Amino acid sequence: MATMIAEATGQAILTEEHKQSFLRKYIFSTDHKVIAIQFLFLTLFFLMIGGFLAMMMRYQIAWPDQPIPLGGIFPESMVASGYILPEFYNSLVTMHGSIMVFLAIMPMLVGVYANYLIPLQLGAHDMAFPRLNMYSFWIMIPAGILTLSSFFVIGGAAGAGWTLYAPLSARPDLTGVALGQQMWLASVVLIGLSSIFGSLNYITTVINMRAPGMTWFRMPLTVWALFITAILGLLAMPVLSAAGIMLLFDQTIGTSFFLPEGGGQPLLWQHLFWFFGHPEVYILILPAMGFTSEILAVGSRKPIFGYKAMVWAIISIAFLGFIVWGHHMFQSGMNPALGLTFTISTLFIAVPSAIKTFNWMGTMWRGNLKLHTPMLFAIGFVAMFAIGGLSGIFMASTPVDIYIHDTYFIVAHIHYVLFGGSLFALFGAIYFWYPKMFGRMMNETLGKIHFWLTLIFFNLVFFPMHGLGMVGMMRRIYDASGYRHLEGIADTNALITWSAFALYASGFLFAFNFFWSLWRGKKAADNPWDATTLEWQTPSPPKHGNWAEVPVVYHGPHEYSHPGVTDKDWLAQNERPDVPSPAGGH
């Protein structure tokens, strides 16, 4: 059945290829690979914008009493006589978070790599619903335009934090932001729609379009992670969309879902937001874990240690991810009796993460480690994600959370997970799959320099923030002067800001390498990393339709250094049916 569908759609796509115009082929394309590359350019652009907003915030935090260089180029509503205004600072905080989560990291993990890898790693010709896939990209364009243009409307961009806590977000009279907030909500509803379209597609494709022999436990961990992520997205995004529309009604047509004056409840927003928001955290990390597993196996020349344990860990993270949302709300005034429940579920969700970390180390143990750029970023992911995971234990312990909640300790934690975690894995993924996507290699020396600069400056930016949190520095404050307990943090903040500038600058080294290699990179072989999964068993870049003939799968996904193979240290999933492979990858 699965094969039949795969073959049928493949046929249709292959015959369609000949009559495609330029517009159909590269702009309004239904080819999953083109859509993935479109997502890649879009999200890299937003990564740059989101980073720029952070640089402005960092300047303000380090030097609140100094005018910002080139402040004159900003409108008076943002920067007045050289100084960033507090209301603009709130917009920076809000939009940095929103853009990074919704327009950079999430669509880069899922829009780019779920799109690119699922059909290629499963041996399918394309997605189950190619046209829906195209819509899922193009919906992002108005969402991005709404987000960016909201900076320039009267009242400026949304300023209630990316978590949009009501009533601050619901009552324009309290912030001066009306239209900007509504544009944010409209944008997020569109992004939700894009994500739902994508998720439907990924789930259907994984269930129905696996190549012959691609059993569930022969799927690469990347596909497992992206599949479970799609289920999370499908279940979580509609909650955010619904809540966003309720908030929009509160703002515009006088309902009071979240406004106590009309009988509403501000905490309802937080429950809805975090019921989406916590699965969202795992949407942002599971694919990164998948890429890391893949790259670590390739780089270590070993099968993944505990493949099945890794799969079950992903599944249990996804399940537990739906019952931990209250840990964002320990100090919110919700019934403290709920605290214990959420403490326990939160501590337990750390278990599968710990299992994964140990299995990654197990994968490297007694390996033959090829320390190329993707491998360095994958190891960097494990090292940084471990710190982010460990700092999370502080917050899970409710009494400790009383003190560190809403301080820079949280800022440190989220960035270790989202930057040290997700973005490190993404950099690894970009370097790793770049040759397949574009048929050329990225420059290895520049890649290594980029890795080391990122690792060093990332830690100089975010590690000291744990210290700021211990001192008690509150999040999202425009100016820390005037607080007795915050005297003496100026040097730390200046160090963080200088390091942030260096971190941002190292991103341009990456961008240079990325674009330079598009034209000047070394021509890539079909399988430059000697990898086993199916995407490497087809030309770089793969043709429209991916395969001349559908591959047949005989082996688990990570058969490196198999003792039955003597001429090389890898065994592709679709070669040599005579070599016995342990059942189910175990």
Add this chain to the structure above:
Amino acid sequence: MDWALPPNYSTHGVVIDQLFWIIFWLTAAAFVLVEGGLLWFIFKYRSREGQKAHYTHGSNKLEVIWTAIPVLVFAVLGAYSGTKWAEIKNASGFPPDALQFQVVGKQFEWNITYPGIDRQLGTADDFTVLNQFHFPVNEDIVVNLESEDVIHSFFIPELRVKSDAVPGMVIPVWFDSRQAGEFQIACAELCGLGHYRMRASVTVHETADYEAWLASQATAQ
């Protein structure tokens, strides 16, 4: 600068700091194990001429071990945290004779209503002072937190107390100070453009001084 917790003055703070340091040492051990392990593996197993990787798909025994150890540690930590949390936060367990205040957050100020000399809120001698919170040392304090507009968060770092103030709700918060001193209330929840300057002074008096301060306020009213 010292990256350290500020000195603690409250009873609950003792428990909070103790838990903080327990978790600190636990996570420090795990940190050394993971980061040290990674560095060691990178050095020991880096690719060299003629090296072959060891072919294995894992070990069920190890999976059980590294699942069971975190589960046990987290179960103990969770149970201990939960017990202490309930002691600190459950309003039914608050001392009935605690001195009660009403604190109302509002963009961007703290309004503190005092129970007056009769120690009872809701009586004629209550009075409200803007951005000044005075209370006596070594006495159980319960603040009834409210907000007039948006969510604020009542944070006194040295007393290890923090709770959101939510419009439409009254949230009781219990704490004390075991030493006289001068602190500040900071707002810890983004509440608008003046969030960063929404602070109030906190003065913890010796008992006699508190009564004197109350009397001076009574004359001022």
